[in-house]
Structures are given as C-alpha cells and as structure tokens.
Amino acid sequence: MSIENQTAPTTPAGRTNDGAPANLTHGAGASVTMPARGPEPQPRGAIIRGNHPIDQQEAARRFMAAPQHLAMHDQRLWDLRKKRDGQKEIIEEWEDLRQLASDIKTHTLTHLDTYLEQFEKNAIANGVKVHWAKDAAEHNSIVAEILRSKNAKSLIKSKSMLTEECGFREAMAHEGVTVVETDLGERIQQLDNENPSHVVVPAVHKLRTDVAEVFAKTLGSDPNNSDVSYLTEQQREHTRPLILKADAGMTGCNFAVAETGSVVVCTNEGNADLSANTTGLHIVSMGIEKIIPNLNSLAVFVRMLSRSALGSPITQYTSHFRGPRRGAEMHIVIVDNGRTDRLGLEKFWTSLKCIRCGACMNTCPVFRRSGGLSYGATYAGPIGLIIDPTFNRHKYSTLPFSSTMNGSCTNVCPVKINIHEQIADWRQVLAENHEIPAFKKSMMKAAGALLASPKLYRASLPMADSALRHLPRFVLYNKLNTWTRGREMPHVPKETFHQWYKRTRGVDGKKK
Amino acid sequence: MSSTDSRAAIFAAIRANRPKIQPPLPDVPLFDEKAPSDLVTAFSEMLVKMGGKVLDPQGQDPISALRAAVADKGIIATCVPELHGDASLQIRQILPDMDPHSLADVEIGVVRAAFGVAETGSLCLTDDELIVNTSGYLPQHLIVLLDPSQIVANLHNAYRRPELREHKYAVFQTGPSATADIEGVLIHGAQGVRSLRVLFCPEQD
Numbered sequence: 025m026s027i028e029n030q031t032a033p034t035t036p037a038g039r040t041n042d043g044a045p046a047n048l049t050h051g052a053g054a055s056v057t058m059p060a061r062g063p064e065p066q067p068r069g070a071i072i073r074g075n076h077p078i079d080q081q082e083a084a085r086r087f088m089a090a091p092q093h094l095a096m097h098d099q100r101l102w103d104l105r106k107k108r109d110g111q112k113e114i115i116e117e118w119e120d121l122r123q124l125a126s127d128i129k130t131h132t133l134t135h136l137d138t139y140l141e142q143f144e145k146n147a148i149a150n151g152v153k154v155h156w157a158k159d160a161a162e163h164n165s166i167v168a169e170i171l172r173s174k175n176a177k178s179l180i181k182s183k184s185m186l187t188e189e190c191g192f193r194e195a196m197a198h199e200g201v202t203v204v205e206t207d208l209g210e211r212i213q214q215l216d217n218e219n220p221s222h223v224v225v226p227a228v229h230k231l232r233t234d235v236a237e238v239f240a241k242t243l244g245s246d247p248n249n250s251d252v253s254y255l256t257e258q259q260r261e262h263t264r265p266l267i268l269k270a271d272a273g274m275t276g277c278n279f280a281v282a283e284t285g286s287v288v289v290c291t292n293e294g295n296a297d298l299s300a301n302t303t304g305l306h307i308v309s310m311g312i313e314k315i316i317p318n319l320n321s322l323a324v325f326v327r328m329l330s331r332s333a334l335g336s337p338i339t340q341y342t343s344h345f346r347g348p349r350r351g352a353e354m355h356i357v358i359v360d361n362g363r364t365d366r367l368g369l370e371k372f373w374t375s376l377k378c379i380r381c382g383a384c385m386n387t388c389p390v391f392r393r394s395g396g397l398s399y400g401a402t403y404a405g406p407i408g409l410i411i412d413p414t415f416n417r418h419k420y421s422t423l424p425f426s427s428t429m430n431g432s433c434t435n436v437c438p439v440k441i442n443i444h445e446q447i448a449d450w451r452q453v454l455a456e457n458h459e460i461p462a463f464k465k466s467m468m469k470a471a472g473a474l475l476a477s478p479k480l481y482r483a484s485l486p487m488a489d490s491a492l493r494h495l496p497r498f499v500l501y502n503k504l505n506t507w508t509r510g511r512e513m514p515h516v517p518k519e520t521f522h523q524w525y526k527r528t529r530g531v532d533g534k535k536k
Numbered sequence: 537m538s539s540t541d542s543r544a545a546i547f548a549a550i551r552a553n554r555p556k557i558q559p560p561l562p563d564v565p566l567f568d569e570k571a572p573s574d575l576v577t578a579f580s581e582m583l584v585k586m587g588g589k590v591l592d593p594q595g596q597d598p599i600s601a602l603r604a605a606v607a608d609k610g611i612i613a614t615c616v617p618e619l620h621g622d623a624s625l626q627i628r629q630i631l632p633d634m635d636p637h638s639l640a641d642v643e644i645g646v647v648r649a650a651f652g653v654a655e656t657g658s659l660c661l662t663d664d665e666l667i668v669n670t671s672g673y674l675p676q677h678l679i680v681l682l683d684p685s686q687i688v689a690n691l692h693n694a695y696r697r698p699e700l701r702e703h704k705y706a707v708f709q710t711g712p713s714a715t716a717d718i719e720g721v722l723i724h725g726a727q728g729v730r731s732l733r734v735l736f737c738p739e740q741d
C-alpha cells in the first residue's frame with residue numbers, strides 16, 4: 025500500500041499491522057499462526073439417501089480419517105472459541121448482557137404477533153414492500169415474481185441461512201436467474217456445489233489447497249498457488265464485475281427492529297452493503313423470529329453477536345436498512361417455514377431465540393471433529409441437533425445423538441438457550457416416537473437414569489469435565505458413548521453454567 | 537396461497553402456538569459508568585485493533601494532511617466540502633443523482649462520519665454523509681473525517697443517537713472490509729475497501 029503516512033500500529037497480539045497479511049488478527053482472523061497444511065483430498069459430507077436417517081457418524085469417520093483437515097478445523101474453531109472467551113473477560117457486564125439478550129428474546133417471542141405487526145407498519149411507512157411466505161416454496165416464488173417484475177436476470181446476494189433453508193439458489197436456477205454469492209466463504213461453497221458447513225464461516229472445513237483447486241476449476245486461477253491473499257484477490261477480481269453488472273441485490277437479516285422498521289445485517293466483508301446498494305432493487309429474506317423490539321435491544325445483540333461468533337468486538341460492517349434509496353425499491357419477504365410450529369413446542373420453542381452466532385459449534389467437540397457437512401442438514405452442530413428434527417423428525421432422528429452432553433454449548437450461548445437439555449429432550453421425544461434406530465437405544469438407557477434426574481445430571485457434568493482432563497484414554501474411550509470412539513476430547517470449560525450460576529447467584533437465584 | 541392469505545395464516549399460527557406467558561421487556565442500561573474519559577484515545581486504539589488507521593497530520597493542519605494523503609493517488613471521490621475546488625487533485629465530487637456504479641474506478645473515497653463509537657472503533661456513516669451509498673464500498677480505499685467531539689462511549693449510547701431513526705441507511709463501519717474465510721488468515725479488502733483511515737477534523741460550519 026502506497027498511502028501510509030504513520031508508523032506501524034500494533035495489533036492486540038503484538039504484531040505489526042503493516043507486514044504480511046497473515047499477521048493480522050482482528051475481526052475473524054485467527055489469533056494464532058496456523059501451520060501450512062495439505063494438500064489432502066477433502067472429505068465430503070454426509071451421504072444423503074432420500075428420507076433415510078442421516079448417518080452422521082459415517083461422515084464424521086471420513087472427516088477424522090483426513091488428519092490435515094481435522095487438525096486445521098479443530099484448531100481454527102477452538103481458536104474462535106478462545107477469542108470469544110477473551111472478549112467475555114474484557115466485558116464486565118457479559119453475563120448481564122446474556123441475561124438481557126435472553127430476556128429480550130423471550131419477551132419478543134411471546135409477543136411475536138404484536139412486534140411483527142409493528143415492524144410491518146413501520147417498514148411500509150418507510151416505503152418498503154412487505155411480503156409474507158408460509159414456507160420455502162412460497163419464499164422462492166415471491167422472490168422470483170419480484171425479479172420477473174423488474175426483468176432481473178442476475179442477483180448478487182450476501183449470506184443467509186434462511187435462503188439455504190429454502191433451497192433458494194436451486195429454485196432460482198429453474199427460473200433462469202443467475203445468483204452470485206458475495207461472501208467469500210459462501211462463494212467458495214457455491215462454486216464447489218457444496219452447502220455451507222458453518223453458519224458464520226461457511227468454508228471453514230476446507231484447506232487453502234481445496235480452495236485453490238475449486239478456484240482453478242471455476243475461476244481459472246493457478247491451481248498450484250494456494251496463497252490465501254492470492255485466492256482472496258482472485259475472488260475479488262472475479263466477483264466485482266458481476267456485482268457491477270447485477271440487476272438486483274439480496275441480503276439476509278440478522279435483526280429486524282420493530283420500532284423503526286429497519287433490518288440489520290452484519291458482515292465483515294461489506295458484501296451485504298454492496299449487494300444492497302449497487303442495484304436498484306434490494307430484497308431481504310427474513311425469518312419471523314428475527315424481530316426485536318427496539319434500538320436499545322439491538323445494542324445488546326450487536327454487542328454480543330460478533331464477540332460470541334468470532335471473538336471480535338463487532339463485525340466490520342453493521343448495516344441498518346430502514347427504507348429504499350431514492351429511485352430504488354426495497355422488499356422484505358417475511359418467512360415462517362416451520363417457525364410457528366416450533367413456537368408451539370413446549371420444550372423446544374426457545375430454540376427460536378438463536379441469533380446464529382455459531383459459538384455452540386465452535387465449542388462443540390463433536391462438531392470440531394466431524395465438520396458441519398457430516399450432519400447432512402442446513403443447521404449443523406448443537407443448534408442443528410435441536411432444530412433440524414423440527415424440519416423432519418425421521419431424517420434427522422439420529423442427530424440429537426451426536427453430542428457428548430458436556431454442556432459447553434449451553435455455557436457459551438449468548439441468548440442462554442439450554443441447548444444440551446433440549447438435546448436430551450429430543451432423544452426422549454424421538455424414542456417415544458420410535459424414531460430411534462436400535463443401536464442407539466442401549467445408549468439411551470444408559471444415559472436415561474442420569475438424565476431422568478436433573479439433580480444427578482447436573483452433578484455429573486463437572487465430573488465428566490474433569491474426567492476429560494485427567495482420566496486415561498481407556499476410561500474415556502469406552503463404548504458407552506459412541507462419540508468418544510476414535511476422538512481426542514477437547515479442552516472443557518473450567519466451570520459449567522450451573523456451577524457458575526450456583527457460585528454467583530446462590531440457590532435462590534439472587535445475585536451474590 | 538397469496539401473500540395476504542399467508543400473512544393471515546402466519547398470524548393465526550403465532551396466536552395459537554405462542555407460549556402463554558407474558559414476561560416483560562427488560563430495560564437496557566447504558567453500561568457506561570466506567571467509560572474512559574478520553575474517548576478519542578479509546579476510539580483510536582479500537583480502530584487500530586480492528587484494522588483501521590489514524591491519519592496523523594504530523595503537525596500540519598488536517599486539511600493539508602488530507603491533501604497530501606490523496607495527491608497523485610488517482611481518482612479521488614469526495615463527499616466532503618473540504619476538498620472541493622482543488623484543481624491540483626483528480627477530484628470527483630459526489631452528487632446525489634450519480635449512478636451508484638459510477639464510483640467503480642475510484643481509488644480513494646473521502647467521507648465524513650456522523651459520529652464514532654469508542655467501544656468498537658466504529659464510524660457511523662449515513663446516506664446523508666455518503667450521498668451515494670456505494671461511495672463507502674466501491675472505492676479501493678476510504679478516508680473518513682471524524683469530529684473528535686462526536687464520539688460516544690459505547691453501542692448503547694450509539695443506538696440512542698437520532699441517526700439510526702432518521703436515515704434510510706446507516707452503517708457502523710469498523711476498519712476496512714475483511715475476511716478470514718480461508719483457514720482463518722485475515723485479508724483486508726475482501727469485497728469493499730482495502731484500507732480505512734480516520735482523520736480527526738472538526739466539522740466546518
């Protein structure tokens with residue numbers, strides 16, 4: 025860069041910011057230097073056989089049989105978890121913020137109709153066109169219709185888990201619309217014809233050599249150059265003309281603010297802003313659970329999201345779209361797709377509090393050891409285990425067993441979803457509905473006595489944790505938990521949520 | 537099903553399924569009792585941690601420093617009056633009726649922030665400041681002028697500012713565009729600007 029006129033600043037890790045790009049550690053960057061790995065053939069995800077239950081362990085075994093991929097994935101995600109812990113330590117009010125985030129979501133979900141009405145009213149007053157879609161197919165046809173009305177044939181978009189849920193890109197292919205993902209990770213996955221493996225870092229399971237191979241095939245880059253700066257620049261150069269030529273832009277929505285009618289999108293690349301601001305048409309895909317009451321609430325979530333996700337204080341871009349630009353159009357498609365059903369599930373409705381930060385994935389030993397694609401579902405990791413069965417109880421019946429029940433997901437969740445308890449509850453529900461394969465049933469029984477008693481269960485957690493630290497391998501790797509087979513157990517949090525709660529709040533729940 | 541039917545169906549399902557409890561909406565405190573007294577320093581430190589830089593005038597007045605920083609760097613697009621009318625620079629003044637695409641060849645964009653946030657080193661840019669929203673994204677590099685008196689302590693204070701209610705578009709931009717999607721290696725300039733520098737400079741009347 026030729027435009028410097030000051031001395032090199034220092035990053036938190038004490039390295040210079042002006043040297044090699046690999047020395048940068050802010051934002052989504054790793055706080056450690058990751059050793060060069062690969063090449064090694066990329067293990068692919070779960071084999072999908074129609075409506076058959078997903079064999080996650082089969083795919084996981086293949087992932088673990090690829091040592092370079094396994095080591096990188098595990099190191100990268102554990103580093104994100106540690107960076108998150110670093111942020112938690114700096115923010116004195118962290119636990120207050122978690123409680124606020126949880127309470128705001130609980131309040132909003134129990135008043136969802138009121139806030140959706142308020143949001144709709146304000147968005148319309150701001151000049152936005154609001155659409156409602158009961159399911160994925162309706163979402164896709166509404167978007168197709170908007171695009172047709174503008175004769176739009178090419179669409180640039182930022183990452184959105186909802187559009188993944190809706191099978192949006194395939195649907196647009198049938199409509200003759202070219203979709204270009206503008207998030208680097210998501211673009212890699214699109215070019216490789218593979219689903220995102222993680223809600224925040226979609227290509228985290230790929231080595232740089234895998235990316236070099238994908239780009240060589242699809243963008244014509246040098247197959248032998250797997251330098252990350254080179255690969256990122258190749259993508260920038262390739263995508264920019266597509267952005268400039270596109271007829272329409274689309275973004276997801278991290279938060280929808282009822283009070284102002286605005287949608288908020290968080291990215292590190294600025295690609296949502298490019299997608300929304302470059303063309304004359306901005307379409308937003310939004311799930312009904314994204315609603316929050318007001319801007320004061322938004323502050324809580326913006327403070328928590330990136331810190332929980334990446335251990336970064338905020339995403340590089342937090343963008344607030346309240347209405348169309350002069351001369352442009354803005355549409356918001358508000359989607360149910362199973363969410364209202366989930367709202368009625370007594371044990372599971374709080375999963376709708378999820379802000380898709382991915383912290384539960386980063387901390388999960390199963391996820392880190394098996395890769396997100398092994399789950400064979402839109403949502404992987406702990407949050408996936410508790411929401412995938414709401415989409416298809418049979419196909420995803422095995423997923424709630426892909427957990428060591430160590431409770432770490434619950435401990436890190438910024439909106440305090442009792443993830444591991446819901447995993448246990450799903451096991452029970454699925455057992456009652458005879459959705460559980462025979463080989464899992466014995467496991468259920470063994471875990472059953474423990475899980476039946478919340479007190480016993482809680483007492484067992486810290487023991488399990490210290491066991492992970494101190495017990496010899498032969499004790500750990502017994503047959504009871506299929507998930508310890510072949511796996512090194514990760515670091516465990518020093519304190520479980522319940523321990524923390526008891527220590528800081530005492531038995532009566534009052535703060536000490 | 538039409539979108540209106542779906543709307544009715546969704547609201548009916550919510551009302552039928554919604555848990556029948558009425559927990560209150562909690563008040564959100566400002567959490568700023570321990571905010572640093574020197575917000576300029578706190579902001580600058582966070583900006584640098586997030587990959588941005590402070591453009592140090594090195595003894596010059598800020599506008600001379602700005603001119604020096606953009607001289608001979610190619611096309612400069614400016615949303616601020618401070619640089620207008622300088623024939624020695626390749627200045628393109630951003631006007632409201634410009635096509636968003638017309639900024640694709642710009643090397644450096646210059647814009648003023650509405651305010652800064654010390655907690656995160658973020659700059660609030662609105663559609664008023666950007667004039668054409670792509671002026672924050674299509675240039676290769678961005679220089680942002682910030683009035684040092686317009687820095688709030690944290691995001692709770694930021695969201696109480698009027699900008700977020702009044703503008704059709706407002707962004708908290710924090711450092712340059714960045715990605716670490718490949719093996720966690722952080723690269724600036726994934727899609728948006730490759731670098732971001734902040735020049736402290738009080739707003740002219």
Ligand code: SF4
Binds near residue numbers: 385436
């Ligand atoms: S369940 Fe919690 S930790 Fe997991 S992605 Fe959702 S908000 Fe984040």
